[in-house]
Amino acid sequence: MPTVSSEELAAAAGVNSAKLRKDFSYLGSYGTRGVGYDVEYLVYQISRELGLTQDWPVVIVGIGNLGAALANYGGFASRGFRVAALIDADPAMAGKPVAGIPVQHTDELESIITDNGVSIGVIATPAGAAQQVCDRLVAAGVTSILNFAPTVLSVPDGVDVRKVDLSIELQILAFHEQRKAGEEAAAESAAAPVAATRKNSATDQGPDGDVPAVMPA
Amino acid sequence: MPTVSSEELAAAAGVNSAKLRKDFSYLGSYGTRGVGYDVEYLVYQISRELGLTQDWPVVIVGIGNLGAALANYGGFASRGFRVAALIDADPAMAGKPVAGIPVQHTDELESIITDNGVSIGVIATPAGAAQQVCDRLVAAGVTSILNFAPTVLSVPDGVDVRKVDLSIELQILAFHEQRKAGEEAAAESAAAPVAATRKNSATDQGPDGDVPAVMPA
DNA sequence: ATGTCTTTGTGAACGCGTGCACAAAGATTG
DNA sequence: CAATCTTTGTGCACGCGTTCACAAAGACAT
Numbered sequence: 001m002p003t004v005s006s007e008e009l010a011a012a013a014g015v016n017s018a019k020l021r022k023d024f025s026y027l028g029s030y031g032t033r034g035v036g037y038d039v040e041y042l043v044y045q046i047s048r049e050l051g052l053t054q055d056w057p058v059v060i061v062g063i064g065n066l067g068a069a070l071a072n073y074g075g076f077a078s079r080g081f082r083v084a085a086l087i088d089a090d091p092a093m094a095g096k097p098v099a100g101i102p103v104q105h106t107d108e109l110e111s112i113i114t115d116n117g118v119s120i121g122v123i124a125t126p127a128g129a130a131q132q133v134c135d136r137l138v139a140a141g142v143t144s145i146l147n148f149a150p151t152v153l154s155v156p157d158g159v160d161v162r163k164v165d166l167s168i169e170l171q172i173l174a175f176h177e178q179r180k181a182g183e184e185a186a187a188e189s190a191a192a193p194v195a196a197t198r199k200n201s202a203t204d205q206g207p208d209g210d211v212p213a214v215m216p217a
Numbered sequence: 218m219p220t221v222s223s224e225e226l227a228a229a230a231g232v233n234s235a236k237l238r239k240d241f242s243y244l245g246s247y248g249t250r251g252v253g254y255d256v257e258y259l260v261y262q263i264s265r266e267l268g269l270t271q272d273w274p275v276v277i278v279g280i281g282n283l284g285a286a287l288a289n290y291g292g293f294a295s296r297g298f299r300v301a302a303l304i305d306a307d308p309a310m311a312g313k314p315v316a317g318i319p320v321q322h323t324d325e326l327e328s329i330i331t332d333n334g335v336s337i338g339v340i341a342t343p344a345g346a347a348q349q350v351c352d353r354l355v356a357a358g359v360t361s362i363l364n365f366a367p368t369v370l371s372v373p374d375g376v377d378v379r380k381v382d383l384s385i386e387l388q389i390l391a392f393h394e395q396r397k398a399g400e401e402a403a404a405e406s407a408a409a410p411v412a413a414t415r416k417n418s419a420t421d422q423g424p425d426g427d428v429p430a431v432m433p434a
Numbered sequence: 435a436t437g438t439c440t441t442t443g444t445g446a447a448c449g450c451g452t453g454c455a456c457a458a459a460g461a462t463t464g
Numbered sequence: 465c466a467a468t469c470t471t472t473g474t475g476c477a478c479g480c481g482t483t484c485a486c487a488a489a490g491a492c493a494t
């Protein structure tokens with residue numbers, strides 16, 4: 001039976017092993033003392049907790065470049081997501097297959113949501129159409145929305161919205177880039193250490209961490 | 218002179234006003250006691266600190282759906298980014314304009330980087346090509362990379378990488394969706410409160426916050 | 435000018451999460 | 465079966481960031 005110790009996992013993830021054990025303990029006691037964690041069982045338990053073992057039908061609204069990119073993105077299926085439908089307002093798109101799935105017209109939105117029991121919607125429309133699409137999705141029963149349009153959506157209580165701003169990551173890189181340049185001509189401005197930049201781990205390639213808490217766009 | 222108080226800003230952002238004032242204080246003393254912060258001046262100071270007042274030439278490598286979507290994305294220009302070039306390995310793409318910018322062949326990569334003084338590169342290639350493209354970008358002088366390919370890139374010290382995984386946000390939504398469903402059939406599993414989900418503010422639509430620290434993909 | 439009122443900037447206290455350190459548990463060996 | 469060794473699960477202490485609370489600063493009214 002293949003196993004891993006918290007120590008090994010912690011080293012790989014660049015975190016403290018005690019923290020990792022404590023985090024796992026919230027999911028239950030899945031480890032064996034003196035041995036470690038059964039890899040397969042652990043993966044299953046974490047997958048289950050994260051909802052990866054369920055099948056999540058999603059609809060993508062707005063099949064432009066971004067919508068098409070999302071439809072083609074392979075990472076969805078492996079994470080338990082199933083693209084139930086692609087929806088676009090352009091009648092010329094209707095019926096045309098993208099990533100093997102025929103695009104349907106916005107008129108069908110409500111029936112698609114209902115018939116497929118969709119609770120997660122992805123908005124990849126232009127900014128102007130986003131709120132309207134959002135309202136229709138919510139009215140049809142969607143309770144989670146992933147928004148790629150550059151607008152803050154307003155939704156009723158009980159509906160989750162996550163906004164993805166593709167330029168924010170670039171901005172963070174530029175921020176670091178600027179600091180790199182600044183260090184060469186170092187110590188030009190005396191004090192003002194600017195919200196201490198903490199580096200989590202050497203292999204940190206993710207969002208979160210290293211971003212100032214308050215910094216409006 | 219239009220001004221804002223830390224109290225107003227804090228309310229709008231859903232944070233504590235003292236924290237906001239302390240954060241601002243790291244940038245210097247830009248407020249006036251009894252009045253607040255001069256909006257225009259504050260915006261300028263924050264913009265400058267974040268590097269938004271500089272011009273950042275970027276190259277986008279891999280002009281598929283995603284690359285094209287990025288090239289068309291309006292949010293870049295307004296944040297100080299300038300798409301210096303679009304690069305693709307497909308010779309058939311060469312010369313074809315995307316978002317008004319002609320696509321150039323991978324052969325030109327090094328000269329483009331050098332000639333334009335590009336320090337930030339965006340990788341939107343398939344997973345298989347990403348590391349190779351990354352190596353060439355770095356060799357040519359790029360020191361910050363935004364990676365949309367589903368691969369973890371390895372880079373030398375001094376080079377920043379940020380990986381954007383479009384499915385992670387969906388996964389977070391699915392996680393919450395699952396918990397919503399679980400609450401109805403509540404208290405089925407006794408204890409195990411699972412890493413307490415903290416909600417930052419009522420209007421939180423952003424990444425960060427509300428995500429478990431350790432949770433491998 | 436003097437007083438009052440508002441809001442900043444920050445020292446100090448509090449609270450929470452992280453990491454330490456160890457007892458308990460179980461595997462493994464003789 | 466006893467002894468030893470490894471690794472988990474967790475109580476506790478420390479440290480850091482958030483929040484409180486207030487003195488200082490400046491605007492504005494009288």
